Amino acid sequence: MKSDLSKIGLFSRVKQSGFKKRNVLIGILLIAVVFGGVYGLKQKKVVAEVTIKNIKTQKVTLASLSTIVDYASKFDPAQEVQVFPKTGGKVSSINVDIGDQVTAGQVLFSLDTAELQAQLQIQQAALATAQANLARTSLTSEQTLNKSQITYNDAKNNYEKTKTLYDAGAVSKQELDGTKTKYDNATIDLKAAQGDLASAAAAAQVEQSKASVSSAQIQLNNVTVASPISGIVSVKDVKVGGIASSQSGSVTVIDASNMMAEINVPDIVIGKIKVGQTVPVSINAAKDKSVSGVIDKISPNANSKDNCYLVKVKIDNSKRELTAGMFIKLSLPAESKTNILTVPNEALKIENNVNYLFVVIDGMVKKVAVSVGISNNKSTEVAGNITEGMNVITEGQSFLNEGEKVNMVQ
Numbered sequence: 326m327k328s329d330l331s332k333i334g335l336f337s338r339v340k341q342s343g344f345k346k347r348n349v350l351i352g353i354l355l356i357a358v359v360f361g362g363v364y365g366l367k368q369k370k371v372v373a374e375v376t377i378k379n380i381k382t383q384k385v386t387l388a389s390l391s392t393i394v395d396y397a398s399k400f401d402p403a404q405e406v407q408v409f410p411k412t413g414g415k416v417s418s419i420n421v422d423i424g425d426q427v428t429a430g431q432v433l434f435s436l437d438t439a440e441l442q443a444q445l446q447i448q449q450a451a452l453a454t455a456q457a458n459l460a461r462t463s464l465t466s467e468q469t470l471n472k473s474q475i476t477y478n479d480a481k482n483n484y485e486k487t488k489t490l491y492d493a494g495a496v497s498k499q500e501l502d503g504t505k506t507k508y509d510n511a512t513i514d515l516k517a518a519q520g521d522l523a524s525a526a527a528a529a530q531v532e533q534s535k536a537s538v539s540s541a542q543i544q545l546n547n548v549t550v551a552s553p554i555s556g557i558v559s560v561k562d563v564k565v566g567g568i569a570s571s572q573s574g575s576v577t578v579i580d581a582s583n584m585m586a587e588i589n590v591p592d593i594v595i596g597k598i599k600v601g602q603t604v605p606v607s608i609n610a611a612k613d614k615s616v617s618g619v620i621d622k623i624s625p626n627a628n629s630k631d632n633c634y635l636v637k638v639k640i641d642n643s644k645r646e647l648t649a650g651m652f653i654k655l656s657l658p659a660e661s662k663t664n665i666l667t668v669p670n671e672a673l674k675i676e677n678n679v680n681y682l683f684v685v686i687d688g689m690v691k692k693v694a695v696s697v698g699i700s701n702n703k704s705t706e707v708a709g710n711i712t713e714g715m716n717v718i719t720e721g722q723s724f725l726n727e728g729e730k731v732n733m734v735q
Contacts (some may be wrong), residue, residue: 380733381719385707387713389661389663391662392659394657400648402556402583406579411547412436412571417437422558427558428552453536454534457508480508481508484507486663517689550576556580560576561576561635581642584647586618589628598636599692602620603618605618607654608651611651617641664709673707679694679698680707688732690730691728696709
């Protein structure tokens with residue numbers, strides 16, 4: 326019995342020993358798997374680290390560069406006329422509305438004519454009266470002049486005959502003096518008849534009446550208010566039955582075939598522009614659509630406010646695509662340089678207020694500090710430890726390290 330128990334105990338110890346060996350074996354296998362996985366990951370990491378990145382580059386170029394300055398402005402019509410009547414009165418008719426196209430000389434609105442017609446008739450009647458009075462006065466003056474002429478002729482002849490007789494001793498000195506007195510009086514009366522004041526006054530009254538008739542006629546003609554220019558009606562500040570005068574009640578007409586924009590330019594820029602020069606114009610409301618303008622006028626004097634010069638730019642609007650009041654941006658040249666090293670703007674990176682370029686030398690990345698000069702919306706002037714023809718990286722510089730190998734692609 327004891328022998329049997331011993332066998333059983335031995336079997337149990339052998340079995341336990343087998344379990345332990347199996348557990349140890351499993352543990353070894355697990356450790357191998359773990360270390361194998363870690364080793365595999367390390368191998369993959371090593372492979373990833375040695376992957377060469379593809380990058381895009383452009384060359385440093387020797388070029389000319391011009392900078393521009395943008396000025397805010399807005400479109401104004403080339404011509405804008407606020408048309409008032411020259412005389413006052415009640416509006417009787419309106420021939421246009423806002424947005425209508427009109428031509429020069431076209432009637433915009435008219436005033437009532439009844440009162441002015443009456444005034445004209447009164448002045449015409451006064452003229453007729455003055456003309457009749459002049460006719461009567463002229464007739465009387467002519468008769469008086471004829472009588473005075475006859476009297477003068479008789480007095481002159483009598484005086485001359487008496488003087489001849491007096492010289493011959495045939496008449497006395499008293500008789501000679503009497504004929505001389507009559508001759509002198511006849512001369513005075515003739516001159517008075519020749520310069521008849523009554524006729525002159527009547528003639529002046531006629532001229533005054535003619536002027537009054539002409540003024541009344543002009544007032545009557547002015548009841549029709551016409552456009553002085555061809556264009557589009559932008560404002561209608563009159564209504565039928567309302568009162569319009571030279572200070573209130575008008576129609577505004579704009580010539581929108583051309584637009585004008587005004588800007589104030591400092592002296593540093595004024596010397597770089599000239600009349601007739603084409604400038605780009607960007608329209609804010611049209612998603613920065615660009616059109617061309619032409620410098621139309623440049624003020625010869627700076628204003629006292631900010632010492633700037635007024636510049637007017639004309640923009641063609643024959644296609645009627647532009648609208649007055651649109652906000653725009655005009656670009657004028659500010660500075661120019663030639664034979665300078667330039668790089669694309671996207672190639673520059675700033676770190677701690679220092680400008681850097683990432684260049685490729687012998688297939689490896691090198692970080693180069695540079696100083697910058699003028700720039701436009703595409704390129705920037707650079708200087709420093711850099712030369713023409715160097716390849717500068719234009720994309721993804723933030724993910725590159727100095728000394729890293731890269732592959733340049735187009």
